[in-house]
Amino acid sequence: MSDDTTPAAKSRRNPSHVSHLTHLECTACKKRHDADRVMRLCPDCGKVLFARYDLEKARLTMTKEALALRPRGMWRWHEIMPVRGPHHIVSLGEGDTPLLPAPKLGDNIYIKEEGLCPTGSFKARGISAAISRAHELGVEVVAIPSAGNAASALAAYGARAGMRVHAFMPVDTPLLNQKECVVYGAHVTLVRGLISDCAGIVRKRADAEGWFDVSTLKEPYRAEGKKTMGLELAEQFGWSLPDVVVYPTGGGTGIVGMWKAWDELEAMGLIGSKRPRMISVQAEGCAPIVRAFEQNLDHAPPWENANTRAAGLRVPGAVADYLILKAIRDSGGTALAVSEDEIAAALRELAAREGIFAAPEGAATWAAAKKLYARGVLRWSESVVLFNTGTGLKYPDFVDVNLDVVDP
Ligand SMILES: *Cc1c(COP(=O)(O)O)cnc(C)c1O
Ligand SMILES: [Zn+2]
DSSP states (O other): OTTTTSHHHHHHTOTTOOOOEEEEEETTTOOEEOTTSOOOSOTTTOOOEEEEEOHHHHHHHOOHHHHHHSOSSGGGGGGGSSOSSGGGOOOSSOOOOOEEEOTTTOTTEEEEEGGGSGGGBTHHHHHHHHHHHHHHTTOOEEEEEOSSHHHHHHHHHHHHHTOEEEEEEETTSOHHHHHHHHHTTOEEEEESSOHHHHHHHHHHHHHHHTOEEOOTTTSSSHHHHHHHHHHHHHHHTTSSOOSEEEEEOSSOHHHHHHHHHHHHHHHTTSSOSOOOEEEEEEETTBOHHHHHHHTTOSSOOOOTTOOOSOGGGOOSOOTTHHHHHHHHHHTTOEEEEEOHHHHHHHHHHHHHHHSOOBOHHHHHHHHHHHHHHHTTSSOTTSOEEEEEOBBGGGOTTTSOOOOOOOOO
16 A cells, blocks of 8 residues: 555554454354355355454453554454454545534434545445455455445445456436546446346356455445444443434445444443344335334345435345344334435434434434334433434435525
8 A cells, every 4th residue: 555654554554453353154054154265145045144253362452441542443443353464454544433412303312423434424334344355365356236335435445455346336326426436446337227236237247257246245344344333332332332223224234233243342241231222214215124124024025116315225125134124123123214305304404403414314314213202112311323324415416405696
Protein backbone atom coordinates (compact mmCIF):
# COMPACT_ATOMS: atom_id res chain seq x y z
CA MET A 1 0.00 0.00 0.00
CA SER A 2 1.23 3.45 -0.86
CA ASP A 3 0.36 5.18 2.40
CA ASP A 4 2.39 3.02 4.74
CA THR A 5 3.74 5.97 6.67
CA THR A 6 0.38 6.97 8.16
CA PRO A 7 -0.21 6.20 11.84
CA ALA A 8 -2.99 3.78 10.90
CA ALA A 9 -0.69 1.90 8.55
CA LYS A 10 1.98 1.77 11.23
CA SER A 11 -0.50 0.37 13.70
CA ARG A 12 -1.50 -2.22 11.11
CA ARG A 13 2.11 -3.34 11.00
CA ASN A 14 2.09 -3.55 14.77
CA PRO A 15 3.51 -6.95 15.66
CA SER A 16 0.89 -7.21 18.39
CA HIS A 17 -1.73 -7.74 15.66
CA VAL A 18 -2.84 -11.33 15.84
CA SER A 19 -5.92 -13.16 14.62
CA HIS A 20 -7.04 -16.28 16.44
CA LEU A 21 -8.97 -17.56 13.44
CA THR A 22 -8.96 -21.36 13.61
CA HIS A 23 -11.40 -22.74 11.03
CA LEU A 24 -14.68 -22.28 9.22
CA GLU A 25 -17.80 -24.00 10.48
CA CYS A 26 -21.04 -24.65 8.62
CA THR A 27 -24.03 -23.01 10.29
CA ALA A 28 -26.27 -25.90 9.15
CA CYS A 29 -24.37 -29.23 9.03
CA LYS A 30 -21.69 -28.03 11.51
CA LYS A 31 -18.89 -29.52 9.44
CA ARG A 32 -15.44 -27.87 9.88
CA HIS A 33 -13.57 -26.48 6.90
CA ASP A 34 -10.10 -25.06 6.30
CA ALA A 35 -10.08 -21.29 6.80
CA ASP A 36 -6.89 -20.74 4.83
CA ARG A 37 -8.40 -21.64 1.48
CA VAL A 38 -10.74 -19.49 -0.58
CA MET A 39 -14.19 -20.68 0.48
CA ARG A 40 -17.73 -19.64 -0.21
CA LEU A 41 -20.75 -21.64 0.98
CA CYS A 42 -20.42 -25.02 2.71
CA PRO A 43 -19.14 -27.48 0.08
CA ASP A 44 -21.22 -30.24 1.69
CA CYS A 45 -24.64 -28.66 2.16
CA GLY A 46 -24.52 -25.24 0.46
CA LYS A 47 -25.32 -23.26 3.60
CA VAL A 48 -23.54 -20.31 5.23
CA LEU A 49 -20.06 -20.73 6.74
CA PHE A 50 -18.97 -18.91 9.89
CA ALA A 51 -15.40 -18.03 10.83
CA ARG A 52 -14.42 -19.53 14.18
CA TYR A 53 -11.72 -18.36 16.57
CA ASP A 54 -9.81 -19.64 19.56
CA LEU A 55 -11.70 -17.46 22.03
CA GLU A 56 -9.71 -18.76 25.00
CA LYS A 57 -6.59 -17.26 23.47
CA ALA A 58 -8.38 -14.14 22.24
CA ARG A 59 -9.66 -13.27 25.70
CA LEU A 60 -6.14 -13.02 27.09
CA THR A 61 -5.31 -9.89 25.10
CA MET A 62 -8.76 -8.60 24.09
CA THR A 63 -9.49 -6.93 27.39
CA LYS A 64 -11.76 -3.92 27.82
CA GLU A 65 -8.76 -1.82 28.82
CA ALA A 66 -6.61 -2.88 25.87
CA LEU A 67 -9.45 -2.31 23.40
CA ALA A 68 -10.03 1.21 24.69
CA LEU A 69 -6.40 2.16 24.04
CA ARG A 70 -6.13 0.85 20.50
CA PRO A 71 -6.35 3.11 17.43
CA ARG A 72 -10.00 3.62 16.37
CA GLY A 73 -11.64 1.50 13.70
CA MET A 74 -13.08 -1.95 13.30
CA TRP A 75 -9.67 -3.63 13.00
CA ARG A 76 -8.88 -3.02 16.65
CA TRP A 77 -10.88 -6.22 17.32
CA HIS A 78 -8.20 -8.15 15.41
CA GLU A 79 -8.09 -11.19 17.70
CA ILE A 80 -11.57 -12.13 16.49
CA MET A 81 -11.20 -10.80 12.95
CA PRO A 82 -10.11 -13.05 10.07
CA VAL A 83 -6.95 -11.37 8.75
CA ARG A 84 -3.69 -12.95 9.95
CA GLY A 85 -1.14 -10.54 8.46
CA PRO A 86 -1.85 -6.89 9.30
CA HIS A 87 -0.29 -5.76 6.00
CA HIS A 88 -3.24 -7.40 4.23
CA ILE A 89 -5.78 -5.15 5.90
CA VAL A 90 -7.48 -2.92 3.34
CA SER A 91 -8.92 -0.03 5.31
CA LEU A 92 -10.46 3.34 4.51
CA GLY A 93 -11.23 4.21 8.13
CA GLU A 94 -14.38 2.13 8.63
CA GLY A 95 -15.95 1.45 12.00
CA ASP A 96 -16.23 3.14 15.40
CA THR A 97 -19.23 5.12 14.29
CA PRO A 98 -21.03 7.26 16.87
CA LEU A 99 -23.99 6.15 18.92
CA LEU A 100 -26.07 9.32 18.90
CA PRO A 101 -28.79 9.95 21.47
CA ALA A 102 -32.01 11.03 19.73
CA PRO A 103 -33.88 12.77 22.57
CA LYS A 104 -36.40 14.45 20.29
CA LEU A 105 -37.54 11.03 19.15
CA GLY A 106 -37.52 9.58 22.65
CA ASP A 107 -35.45 9.66 25.84
CA ASN A 108 -33.97 6.21 25.41
CA ILE A 109 -33.57 6.15 21.66
CA TYR A 110 -30.10 6.02 20.09
CA ILE A 111 -29.00 6.04 16.50
CA LYS A 112 -25.99 4.04 15.38
CA GLU A 113 -24.82 6.40 12.65
CA GLU A 114 -23.33 4.23 9.90
CA GLY A 115 -23.70 6.99 7.31
CA LEU A 116 -20.21 8.10 8.36
CA CYS A 117 -18.55 4.95 7.05
CA PRO A 118 -16.38 5.21 3.91
CA THR A 119 -18.57 5.17 0.77
CA GLY A 120 -21.46 6.34 2.93
CA SER A 121 -22.84 3.07 4.26
CA PHE A 122 -22.09 0.22 6.61
CA LYS A 123 -21.35 -1.96 3.60
CA ALA A 124 -17.80 -0.64 4.09
CA ARG A 125 -17.38 -2.84 7.15
CA GLY A 126 -18.29 -6.09 5.48
CA ILE A 127 -16.39 -5.29 2.33
CA SER A 128 -13.24 -4.21 4.21
CA ALA A 129 -13.22 -7.59 5.97
CA ALA A 130 -13.99 -9.62 2.83
CA ILE A 131 -11.50 -7.79 0.60
CA SER A 132 -8.75 -7.90 3.23
CA ARG A 133 -9.13 -11.63 3.71
CA ALA A 134 -9.47 -12.26 -0.04
CA HIS A 135 -6.27 -10.24 -0.54
CA GLU A 136 -4.53 -12.38 2.04
CA LEU A 137 -5.68 -15.54 0.26
CA GLY A 138 -4.41 -14.30 -3.11
CA VAL A 139 -7.67 -13.30 -4.84
CA GLU A 140 -7.14 -10.81 -7.67
CA VAL A 141 -10.56 -10.41 -9.32
CA VAL A 142 -13.85 -10.01 -7.47
CA ALA A 143 -17.46 -9.77 -8.60
CA ILE A 144 -20.64 -8.71 -6.84
CA PRO A 145 -24.36 -8.48 -7.44
CA SER A 146 -25.53 -5.41 -5.58
CA ALA A 147 -28.49 -3.18 -4.86
CA GLY A 148 -26.01 -0.29 -4.90
CA ASN A 149 -24.03 0.35 -1.73
CA ALA A 150 -22.22 -2.98 -1.65
CA ALA A 151 -20.95 -2.38 -5.17
CA SER A 152 -19.77 1.14 -4.23
CA ALA A 153 -17.88 -0.24 -1.25
CA LEU A 154 -16.43 -3.15 -3.21
CA ALA A 155 -15.29 -0.80 -5.97
CA ALA A 156 -13.53 1.45 -3.45
CA TYR A 157 -11.87 -1.26 -1.38
CA GLY A 158 -11.07 -3.27 -4.49
CA ALA A 159 -9.31 -0.23 -5.96
CA ARG A 160 -7.32 0.21 -2.78
CA ALA A 161 -6.35 -3.47 -2.77
CA GLY A 162 -5.34 -3.34 -6.45
CA MET A 163 -8.00 -5.87 -7.45
CA ARG A 164 -10.21 -5.89 -10.49
CA VAL A 165 -13.90 -5.42 -9.60
CA HIS A 166 -16.98 -6.47 -11.58
CA ALA A 167 -20.23 -4.98 -10.30
CA PHE A 168 -23.69 -6.11 -11.47
CA MET A 169 -26.55 -3.84 -10.46
CA PRO A 170 -30.21 -3.44 -11.34
CA VAL A 171 -30.61 -0.76 -14.00
CA ASP A 172 -32.64 1.37 -11.57
CA THR A 173 -29.98 1.35 -8.84
CA PRO A 174 -29.45 4.87 -7.44
CA LEU A 175 -27.41 6.79 -10.01
CA LEU A 176 -24.82 7.84 -7.47
CA ASN A 177 -23.93 4.22 -6.78
CA GLN A 178 -23.39 3.63 -10.47
CA LYS A 179 -21.18 6.70 -10.80
CA GLU A 180 -19.18 5.82 -7.71
CA CYS A 181 -18.34 2.40 -9.10
CA VAL A 182 -17.16 3.91 -12.36
CA VAL A 183 -15.03 6.51 -10.59
CA TYR A 184 -13.34 3.79 -8.52
CA GLY A 185 -12.49 2.00 -11.75
CA ALA A 186 -14.86 -0.97 -11.49
CA HIS A 187 -16.39 -2.72 -14.50
CA VAL A 188 -20.09 -1.99 -14.15
CA THR A 189 -22.92 -3.93 -15.79
CA LEU A 190 -26.50 -2.75 -15.39
CA VAL A 191 -29.10 -5.51 -15.46
CA ARG A 192 -32.77 -5.14 -16.42
CA GLY A 193 -33.93 -7.03 -13.34
CA LEU A 194 -33.47 -7.39 -9.59
CA ILE A 195 -30.45 -8.11 -7.42
CA SER A 196 -31.39 -11.80 -7.63
CA ASP A 197 -31.02 -11.61 -11.42
CA CYS A 198 -27.63 -9.97 -10.96
CA ALA A 199 -26.67 -12.76 -8.57
CA GLY A 200 -27.65 -15.33 -11.18
CA ILE A 201 -25.31 -13.75 -13.73
CA VAL A 202 -22.39 -13.60 -11.30
CA ARG A 203 -22.99 -17.20 -10.23
CA LYS A 204 -22.99 -18.37 -13.85
CA ARG A 205 -19.89 -16.47 -14.94
CA ALA A 206 -17.70 -16.54 -11.82
CA ASP A 207 -16.08 -19.94 -12.38
CA ALA A 208 -15.40 -19.50 -16.06
CA GLU A 209 -13.98 -15.98 -15.60
CA GLY A 210 -12.02 -16.71 -12.41
CA TRP A 211 -13.96 -14.18 -10.34
CA PHE A 212 -14.35 -14.48 -6.60
CA ASP A 213 -18.04 -13.86 -5.84
CA VAL A 214 -18.42 -11.63 -2.77
CA SER A 215 -22.23 -11.87 -2.55
CA THR A 216 -23.41 -11.29 0.98
CA LEU A 217 -23.03 -14.36 3.22
CA LYS A 218 -21.98 -16.48 0.25
CA GLU A 219 -18.45 -16.01 1.54
CA PRO A 220 -17.65 -16.11 5.26
CA TYR A 221 -16.06 -12.72 5.91
CA ARG A 222 -18.51 -9.93 5.12
CA ALA A 223 -20.43 -11.03 8.20
CA GLU A 224 -17.20 -10.68 10.22
CA GLY A 225 -16.96 -7.04 9.21
CA LYS A 226 -20.58 -6.36 10.07
CA LYS A 227 -20.26 -8.13 13.39
CA THR A 228 -18.06 -5.23 14.54
CA MET A 229 -21.26 -3.16 14.84
CA GLY A 230 -22.32 -5.56 17.59
CA LEU A 231 -18.92 -5.36 19.26
CA GLU A 232 -19.04 -1.57 19.23
CA LEU A 233 -22.58 -1.50 20.62
CA ALA A 234 -21.49 -3.64 23.57
CA GLU A 235 -18.62 -1.29 24.33
CA GLN A 236 -20.73 1.84 23.75
CA PHE A 237 -23.34 0.54 26.21
CA GLY A 238 -20.67 0.02 28.89
CA TRP A 239 -20.31 -3.71 28.23
CA SER A 240 -23.97 -4.53 28.38
CA LEU A 241 -26.39 -4.39 25.46
CA PRO A 242 -29.42 -2.24 24.67
CA ASP A 243 -32.91 -3.67 25.19
CA VAL A 244 -33.87 -3.44 21.54
CA VAL A 245 -32.09 -3.21 18.18
CA VAL A 246 -34.09 -2.11 15.13
CA TYR A 247 -32.40 -3.17 11.91
CA PRO A 248 -33.36 -2.59 8.26
CA THR A 249 -32.99 -6.01 6.71
CA GLY A 250 -31.96 -6.87 3.18
CA GLY A 251 -29.52 -9.79 3.15
CA GLY A 252 -29.50 -9.67 6.94
CA THR A 253 -25.71 -9.64 7.28
CA GLY A 254 -25.86 -7.20 10.15
CA ILE A 255 -28.35 -9.19 12.22
CA VAL A 256 -26.45 -12.41 11.63
CA GLY A 257 -23.08 -10.77 12.27
CA MET A 258 -24.11 -8.95 15.46
CA TRP A 259 -25.78 -12.04 16.87
CA LYS A 260 -22.54 -13.95 16.32
CA ALA A 261 -20.48 -11.13 17.84
CA TRP A 262 -22.42 -11.21 21.08
CA ASP A 263 -21.97 -14.98 21.44
CA GLU A 264 -18.24 -14.47 21.02
CA LEU A 265 -18.14 -11.64 23.58
CA GLU A 266 -20.10 -13.74 26.05
CA ALA A 267 -17.76 -16.70 25.56
CA MET A 268 -14.85 -14.37 26.31
CA GLY A 269 -16.52 -13.11 29.47
CA LEU A 270 -16.90 -9.56 28.13
CA ILE A 271 -20.72 -9.46 28.33
CA GLY A 272 -23.42 -11.53 30.02
CA SER A 273 -26.24 -13.56 28.50
CA LYS A 274 -28.69 -10.68 28.00
CA ARG A 275 -29.47 -9.96 24.34
CA PRO A 276 -31.45 -7.17 22.70
CA ARG A 277 -34.79 -8.00 21.10
CA MET A 278 -33.98 -7.94 17.40
CA ILE A 279 -36.51 -6.09 15.28
CA SER A 280 -36.17 -6.72 11.57
CA VAL A 281 -37.64 -4.00 9.36
CA GLN A 282 -38.45 -4.43 5.68
CA ALA A 283 -40.40 -2.48 3.08
CA GLU A 284 -43.98 -3.47 2.26
CA GLY A 285 -42.92 -3.96 -1.36
CA CYS A 286 -40.28 -6.54 -0.40
CA ALA A 287 -40.81 -8.27 2.93
CA PRO A 288 -39.82 -11.94 2.66
CA ILE A 289 -38.44 -12.15 6.21
CA VAL A 290 -41.53 -10.49 7.70
CA ARG A 291 -43.82 -12.88 5.85
CA ALA A 292 -41.79 -15.94 6.90
CA PHE A 293 -41.70 -14.71 10.50
CA GLU A 294 -45.46 -14.25 10.56
CA GLN A 295 -46.06 -17.66 8.97
CA ASN A 296 -43.72 -19.33 11.46
CA LEU A 297 -41.43 -20.61 8.71
CA ASP A 298 -37.74 -21.45 9.20
CA HIS A 299 -36.89 -20.30 5.68
CA ALA A 300 -38.17 -17.32 3.70
CA PRO A 301 -39.51 -18.08 0.21
CA PRO A 302 -38.44 -15.45 -2.35
CA TRP A 303 -40.63 -12.34 -2.69
CA GLU A 304 -42.22 -11.84 -6.11
CA ASN A 305 -42.01 -8.46 -7.87
CA ALA A 306 -39.90 -6.87 -5.17
CA ASN A 307 -40.33 -3.13 -5.22
CA THR A 308 -39.13 -0.38 -2.88
CA ARG A 309 -37.11 2.81 -3.22
CA ALA A 310 -35.11 1.75 -0.17
CA ALA A 311 -32.63 -0.01 -2.46
CA GLY A 312 -30.81 -1.92 0.28
CA LEU A 313 -34.08 -3.57 1.31
CA ARG A 314 -34.91 -4.76 -2.18
CA VAL A 315 -33.56 -8.26 -1.59
CA PRO A 316 -36.21 -10.84 -2.58
CA GLY A 317 -34.36 -13.83 -1.14
CA ALA A 318 -31.64 -13.99 1.53
CA VAL A 319 -29.16 -16.89 1.68
CA ALA A 320 -29.05 -16.56 5.46
CA ASP A 321 -32.83 -16.43 5.89
CA TYR A 322 -32.72 -19.28 8.45
CA LEU A 323 -30.10 -17.47 10.54
CA ILE A 324 -31.99 -14.15 10.45
CA LEU A 325 -35.27 -15.79 11.46
CA LYS A 326 -33.59 -17.72 14.26
CA ALA A 327 -31.91 -14.62 15.69
CA ILE A 328 -35.20 -12.70 15.66
CA ARG A 329 -37.05 -15.56 17.40
CA ASP A 330 -34.31 -16.45 19.90
CA SER A 331 -34.14 -12.79 20.89
CA GLY A 332 -37.88 -12.47 21.47
CA GLY A 333 -37.98 -9.87 18.73
CA THR A 334 -40.27 -9.36 15.76
CA ALA A 335 -40.33 -8.43 12.09
CA LEU A 336 -42.49 -5.81 10.44
CA ALA A 337 -42.89 -3.99 7.16
CA VAL A 338 -43.34 -0.26 6.57
CA SER A 339 -44.74 1.58 3.57
CA GLU A 340 -42.88 3.92 1.22
CA ASP A 341 -44.84 6.86 2.61
CA GLU A 342 -44.00 5.92 6.18
CA ILE A 343 -40.32 5.72 5.23
CA ALA A 344 -40.43 9.13 3.56
CA ALA A 345 -42.17 10.73 6.55
CA ALA A 346 -39.74 9.16 9.02
CA LEU A 347 -36.81 10.38 6.94
CA ARG A 348 -38.06 13.97 7.14
CA GLU A 349 -38.61 13.67 10.90
CA LEU A 350 -35.14 12.29 11.57
CA ALA A 351 -33.59 15.09 9.56
CA ALA A 352 -35.69 17.97 10.90
CA ARG A 353 -35.72 16.86 14.55
CA GLU A 354 -32.29 15.34 15.02
CA GLY A 355 -30.19 16.68 12.16
CA ILE A 356 -29.67 13.21 10.76
CA PHE A 357 -30.22 12.80 7.03
CA ALA A 358 -30.74 9.05 6.96
CA ALA A 359 -30.80 6.68 4.05
CA PRO A 360 -34.36 5.48 3.38
CA GLU A 361 -33.35 2.09 4.82
CA GLY A 362 -32.25 3.78 8.04
CA ALA A 363 -35.38 5.93 8.13
CA ALA A 364 -37.43 2.72 7.89
CA THR A 365 -36.26 1.81 11.41
CA TRP A 366 -37.82 4.94 12.87
CA ALA A 367 -41.01 4.35 10.88
CA ALA A 368 -41.15 0.83 12.34
CA ALA A 369 -40.29 1.91 15.87
CA LYS A 370 -43.16 4.41 15.89
CA LYS A 371 -45.61 1.64 15.04
CA LEU A 372 -44.19 -0.60 17.74
CA TYR A 373 -44.40 2.11 20.42
CA ALA A 374 -48.02 2.68 19.42
CA ARG A 375 -48.76 -1.04 19.75
CA GLY A 376 -46.96 -1.27 23.09
CA VAL A 377 -44.40 -3.71 21.73
CA LEU A 378 -41.73 -1.12 22.52
CA ARG A 379 -41.83 0.79 25.79
CA TRP A 380 -40.42 4.29 26.16
CA SER A 381 -38.39 3.15 29.18
CA GLU A 382 -36.39 0.65 27.12
CA SER A 383 -33.11 1.48 25.42
CA VAL A 384 -33.67 1.25 21.69
CA VAL A 385 -31.00 1.44 18.98
CA LEU A 386 -32.06 2.40 15.46
CA PHE A 387 -29.54 1.56 12.77
CA ASN A 388 -29.05 4.32 10.25
CA THR A 389 -27.20 2.15 7.79
CA GLY A 390 -26.25 4.83 5.29
CA THR A 391 -26.24 8.53 4.55
CA GLY A 392 -29.24 10.15 2.89
CA LEU A 393 -26.77 12.07 0.75
CA LYS A 394 -26.49 8.99 -1.45
CA TYR A 395 -30.18 9.17 -2.42
CA PRO A 396 -30.56 12.66 -3.86
CA ASP A 397 -33.72 11.64 -5.71
CA PHE A 398 -35.53 10.22 -2.71
CA VAL A 399 -36.64 13.56 -1.32
CA ASP A 400 -38.83 15.83 -3.41
CA VAL A 401 -38.67 19.52 -2.67
CA ASN A 402 -40.64 22.41 -4.09
CA LEU A 403 -38.85 25.66 -3.56
CA ASP A 404 -39.90 29.19 -4.39
CA VAL A 405 -37.54 31.16 -6.56
CA VAL A 406 -37.43 34.91 -6.23
CA ASP A 407 -35.88 37.62 -8.34
CA PRO A 408 -33.06 39.60 -6.70
C1 LIG B 1 -27.39 -3.24 2.21
C2 LIG B 1 -28.10 -2.26 3.00
C3 LIG B 1 -29.02 -2.66 4.00
C4 LIG B 1 -29.34 -4.10 4.29
O1 LIG B 1 -28.25 -4.68 4.97
P1 LIG B 1 -28.16 -6.23 5.31
O2 LIG B 1 -27.20 -6.34 6.45
O3 LIG B 1 -27.64 -6.92 4.10
O4 LIG B 1 -29.51 -6.70 5.67
C5 LIG B 1 -29.61 -1.65 4.75
N1 LIG B 1 -29.34 -0.35 4.53
C6 LIG B 1 -28.46 0.06 3.59
C7 LIG B 1 -28.22 1.52 3.41
C8 LIG B 1 -27.80 -0.88 2.79
O5 LIG B 1 -26.94 -0.46 1.87
ZN1 LIG C 1 -22.81 -27.62 5.70
